[in-house]
Amino acid sequence: MQKGGFNFDLYQRNVELIEKNNYKVPKTTKTGTTIVGVVFSDGVVLGADTRATSGPIVADPNCEKIHRISDYIWCAGAGTAADTENTTGMISLQLELLSLSTGRSPRVRTALTLLKNFLFRYHGYISAALVLGGVDFTGPHLHMIHPHGSTSTLPYISMGSGSLAAMAVLETGYSSKMGEEDAKSLVHQAILSGILNDLGSGGNVDLCVIKHKSMEFFRNIDTTNSKRKFRKKLPYMFKSGSTKILEKEIEEKMRKMEIVNEKENAIEELEEL
Amino acid sequence: MLNEFSNNTISLFLQKKKKKGSFFNFSLTTFSPNGKLLQIEHALKAVESGATSLGIKASNGVVIVTEKKLPTTLIDENSVKKIQKLNDGIGVIYSGLGPDYRVLISKARKKSQQYFKQYNEIIPVNIISRKVAGIMQEFTQSGGVRPFGVSLLVAGYDHNGPQLFQVDPSGSFWAWKATAIGKNSSNSKKFLEKRYKPDMEIEDAINTAILTLKEGFEGEMDEFNIEVGVITNDKKFRILEPEEVKDYISELNL
Numbered sequence: 001m002q003k004g005g006f007n008f009d010l011y012q013r014n015v016e017l018i019e020k021n022n023y024k025v026p027k028t029t030k031t032g033t034t035i036v037g038v039v040f041s042d043g044v045v046l047g048a049d050t051r052a053t054s055g056p057i058v059a060d061p062n063c064e065k066i067h068r069i070s071d072y073i074w075c076a077g078a079g080t081a082a083d084t085e086n087t088t089g090m091i092s093l094q095l096e097l098l099s100l101s102t103g104r105s106p107r108v109r110t111a112l113t114l115l116k117n118f119l120f121r122y123h124g125y126i127s128a129a130l131v132l133g134g135v136d137f138t139g140p141h142l143h144m145i146h147p148h149g150s151t152s153t154l155p156y157i158s159m160g161s162g163s164l165a166a167m168a169v170l171e172t173g174y175s176s177k178m179g180e181e182d183a184k185s186l187v188h189q190a191i192l193s194g195i196l197n198d199l200g201s202g203g204n205v206d207l208c209v210i211k212h213k214s215m216e217f218f219r220n221i222d223t224t225n226s227k228r229k230f231r232k233k234l235p236y237m238f239k240s241g242s243t244k245i246l247e248k249e250i251e252e253k254m255r256k257m258e259i260v261n262e263k264e265n266a267i268e269e270l271e272e273l
Numbered sequence: 274m275l276n277e278f279s280n281n282t283i284s285l286f287l288q289k290k291k292k293k294g295s296f297f298n299f300s301l302t303t304f305s306p307n308g309k310l311l312q313i314e315h316a317l318k319a320v321e322s323g324a325t326s327l328g329i330k331a332s333n334g335v336v337i338v339t340e341k342k343l344p345t346t347l348i349d350e351n352s353v354k355k356i357q358k359l360n361d362g363i364g365v366i367y368s369g370l371g372p373d374y375r376v377l378i379s380k381a382r383k384k385s386q387q388y389f390k391q392y393n394e395i396i397p398v399n400i401i402s403r404k405v406a407g408i409m410q411e412f413t414q415s416g417g418v419r420p421f422g423v424s425l426l427v428a429g430y431d432h433n434g435p436q437l438f439q440v441d442p443s444g445s446f447w448a449w450k451a452t453a454i455g456k457n458s459s460n461s462k463k464f465l466e467k468r469y470k471p472d473m474e475i476e477d478a479i480n481t482a483i484l485t486l487k488e489g490f491e492g493e494m495d496e497f498n499i500e501v502g503v504i505t506n507d508k509k510f511r512i513l514e515p516e517e518v519k520d521y522i523s524e525l526n527l
Contacts, residue, residue: 089390090390093386093389093390094386096360096386097382097383097386100358100359100360100382101379101382103354
């Protein structure tokens with residue numbers, strides 16, 4: 001059969017189904033998302049929210065949107081959850097093969113090229129918008145990758161449905177002389193802005209700080225927005241008699257047990273076992 | 274919009290074009306009247322005349338060493354790296370034909386990534402050994418190809434602890450506590466039989482390995498004409514730097 005790309009054989013059938021037979025197209029799980037990346041003096045900070053939506057429903061209130069490409073190259077992904085996970089997964093494997101073959105630690109620009117070439121082949125049908133950041137032997141790098149395969153290199157980036165809210169915070173707070181704590185706090189605020197002002201983003205804040213030969217992942221660094229204030233106490237207790245009994249039937253399943261041989265200290269023996 | 278018919282004819286055409294290179298439909302490795310596969314026997318001979326490599330499995334790690342005998346001093350030893358990594362936790366060494374080894378390493382690395390893609394788990398040592406053995410067996414039963422002229426020693430540390438496997442040109446593989454392949458393999462193995470202890474620790478094993486290699490070494494052994502690879506319970510395979518190897522050698526000379 002054919003080698004790669006999408007198979008459009010069923011395209012006509014699908015169009016007919018939708019138009020004539022009122023077929024409902026299944027909804028993909030999108031990561032509504034706010035993802036952010038910022039370069040600081042010693043490295044890069046990546047941040048993401050943790051809400052995955054399927055239409056108007058929150059499919060996963062605490063998903064991981066920051067993916068590992070290599071030890072010091074990480075990638076935050078917005079768009080279709082399956083696309084971002086599998087794309088970053090595949091490029092991660094390719095990069096490991098390459099680094100074993102060349103005997104060098106991988107470069108961020110290599111990951112960038114692999115990702116953009118991959119996405120371009122699919123002409124935007126793979127809905128993965130990525131913020132790629134890392135530190136290699138040439139220094140810290142931060143890039144944004146659009147689903148069609150175009151890339152940009154910038155000192156601060158935001159993507160996803162919450163990108164406008166996050167960018168507002170970044171534009172206000174960014175300075176080229178930021179240190180690690182400032183950068184972390186800026187990313188944190190930017191993600192919070194997305195979580196609060198965008199419906200597609202929510203949940204907790206994840207942060208990833210990458211410096212030369214060091215990576216710190218702060219999973220759920222901020223959970224104030226995901227604590228459910230109004231929660232019914234479990235278990236559900238219904239008043240006795242609230243369900244009407246229509247019929248009653250009692251079946252004898254087991255005859256009464258007889259104690260044939262009672263052992264002293266039987267309980268102690270069982271505990272020893 | 275391409276329909277299925279034209280899709281298939283185009284792919285068939287491309288396949289036919291691809292097969293142009295391999296004219297042989299029959300295997301070149303066939304049984305002799307006394308039940309042997311002579312090509313494999315010859316391949317094993319090629320291994321036997323290759324540079325010595327040996328490996329020792331300790332209680333908390335594995336060490337593999339090889340002699341890096343270069344034909345002339347003009348060759349840049351830094352460009353020759355005989356011990357290779359398959360992934361972070363598995364290292365390999367060989368005896369036999371270098372180019373065949375390179376091809377196998379390339380295939381083995383790809384297999385280990387494919388395994389990770391499929392199971393989201395780092396490939397265990399016995400499974401990658403089995404897969405490499407499978408590749409080597411393919412080449413004893415396919416059209417127009419010859420067996421690989423290498424035996425491999427695969428050293429790794431996974432959830433089953435430290436392991437050392439040998440993979441042969443025939444495609445057979447098995448686990449060793451300690452072994453040697455290549456030129457002085459039988460003498461080295463006798464030496465190892467006496468020295469091996471099951472509760473050996475990795476430092477001891479490294480010393481024993483270098484000592485065993487020294488026994489059959491022609492000429493002066495130094496940190497530039499041997500390679501040492503070690504993996505311990507941190508599960509990271511490491512090829513020792515020449516300075517570290519120099520320390521071990523000087524310890525032995527004392």
